[in-house]
Amino acid sequence: MAGVSVGLAGVLARIAGEKRVTVEADPLGEVLDSLASSHGEEFRDRLFDDGGRPRRFINIYVSGRDYRFLDKLEAVLQDWDVIALLPAVSGG
Amino acid sequence: MARFSIPGFSDAEIDYYSRQIVLDSIGLSGQRKLKDARVCVVGVGGLGSSIVIQLASMGVGYLRIVDRDVVEASNLQRQHLYGVDMVGYPKVEAAAERVRGLNPFIEVDPVPMSVTPGNAEAIVEGMDVVVDGLDAMTPRYALNRACVKLGIPYVFGAVITNVGSVSTIVPGETPCVECFQGGIADDELPTCAVAGVHPSIISIIASIQVSEAVRLIMGRKPNLAGALMYCDLEDLSFERIELARVDSCPVCGSDPVSEPFPLKHGSFEEICGREGRRVFVFSPDEDLGVDLEALNGRLEGLGYLLTVRARLGTSFVRGAVKGSVLSSGVTVIEGVDGPEVARGIRAELLGL
Numbered sequence: 522m523a524g525v526s527v528g529l530a531g532v533l534a535r536i537a538g539e540k541r542v543t544v545e546a547d548p549l550g551e552v553l554d555s556l557a558s559s560h561g562e563e564f565r566d567r568l569f570d571d572g573g574r575p576r577r578f579i580n581i582y583v584s585g586r587d588y589r590f591l592d593k594l595e596a597v598l599q600d601w602d603v604i605a606l607l608p609a610v611s612g613g
Numbered sequence: 614m615a616r617f618s619i620p621g622f623s624d625a626e627i628d629y630y631s632r633q634i635v636l637d638s639i640g641l642s643g644q645r646k647l648k649d650a651r652v653c654v655v656g657v658g659g660l661g662s663s664i665v666i667q668l669a670s671m672g673v674g675y676l677r678i679v680d681r682d683v684v685e686a687s688n689l690q691r692q693h694l695y696g697v698d699m700v701g702y703p704k705v706e707a708a709a710e711r712v713r714g715l716n717p718f719i720e721v722d723p724v725p726m727s728v729t730p731g732n733a734e735a736i737v738e739g740m741d742v743v744v745d746g747l748d749a750m751t752p753r754y755a756l757n758r759a760c761v762k763l764g765i766p767y768v769f770g771a772v773i774t775n776v777g778s779v780s781t782i783v784p785g786e787t788p789c790v791e792c793f794q795g796g797i798a799d800d801e802l803p804t805c806a807v808a809g810v811h812p813s814i815i816s817i818i819a820s821i822q823v824s825e826a827v828r829l830i831m832g833r834k835p836n837l838a839g840a841l842m843y844c845d846l847e848d849l850s851f852e853r854i855e856l857a858r859v860d861s862c863p864v865c866g867s868d869p870v871s872e873p874f875p876l877k878h879g880s881f882e883e884i885c886g887r888e889g890r891r892v893f894v895f896s897p898d899e900d901l902g903v904d905l906e907a908l909n910g911r912l913e914g915l916g917y918l919l920t921v922r923a924r925l926g927t928s929f930v931r932g933a934v935k936g937s938v939l940s941s942g943v944t945v946i947e948g949v950d951g952p953e954v955a956r957g958i959r960a961e962l963l964g965l
Contacts, residue, residue, distance in 0.1 A: 528852065528854075530776075530843050530845065530852050531776050531843070531845060534845075535847070540850070540852075576801075577796070577797055577798075577801050578797055578801050578802050580793065580794055582793070582854055582856070584857065585854060585855045585856045585857040586856075586857045586859060587792060587793055587794075587795070587859065589795070589796065590792070590859045590861055590862065605852075605854050607778075607841075607843050607852070607854070608776070609778075609794050609797055609802060610771040610772060610773050610776055610777060610778040610843075611748070611749060611750045611753070611771050611773070611794075611797070611799070611802045612659075612748050612771060612772050612773040612802075612803075612804055612808075612810055613656055613658050613659055613660045613661065613745070613746050613747050613748035613749075613770070613771060613772060
């Protein structure tokens, strides 16, 4: 595949120093691993918990669908998929 | 003699709303829709303050405002409904008083309650639009489920530090909150008390929520129906994520995979400490109709100093213990060692 577009927001974008990256990987779990590998330990700590699972308060969308409703980290991606990683917000 | 003679509006109202009546997107017919609208704002903290001020001033005819807290000095930096003279007052009472001063042409209905899975439907029933001013996910899930079930549009909004999210849920048409931010326990998330919040992000998100609510009232499609807007004040960026409906969503899906996950339903909880002091909150599902005069007498008899005697609640202090009781029975006890002490104080105060 040619690679999927990943949008980063909030603290993830600040650590990465960019808001849009293209990642050549599949499935979703590989994309996240690739992002963590290329953006350093702080990024990895923000994205994954101690067990290596994505932190629950990071919303992960694959073309507008929360990955929890797909095959989670096994979700197979298409070139046209757009992934978004957004820290959940809940204060008021 | 009336200057304008416009059915349904006094001259004073026409003067008040004149800048909206000349606005293409509202006009006189839109002003009438606002006047006929019934809107519930749940939570009158940071977001809710800004939302209520705008909706009230714009002329929403019936505004129900729901909150369980009393005003604290630490609220005032961002919760612009309140002033220092209102510290200790139930927020909904202070808010209603401010609203009546802002706009005498509308009706405001203060509800001094917590939103719980047990009362969310009753709180929003009969409303045209519900606007989110909450500060935690569990009551949002309760509200989301009630709105989906009753078919009431719900404008979700949330803020923390310098960022905010907003989306509009139209039941049957768009994803619901649990399609795009479901299943998160509140203890996994930072709160404004710990992480802080910039008043400007609150105003931005609240204003978008108001704009969405007004579009719904006008009968226009909300701009964020089926989309999540994420705003970051740090670089003043707005990211828009187009959301897809989820057939398997347990709350709004056409083919749910499971029952909605259970929401914590306890009427008793320990919340974020204030200045290192433990804080316990009791939240009944129903309005208990506490006799505040009798409560005040009991408090004084027990040696408490009454710091605020309001119409919808009382605040008090005795040594290290501070607290408040609202007329609904919502009780906050602060500065005690543990839950059993808090329960004991509440039982003593309410004569349980």
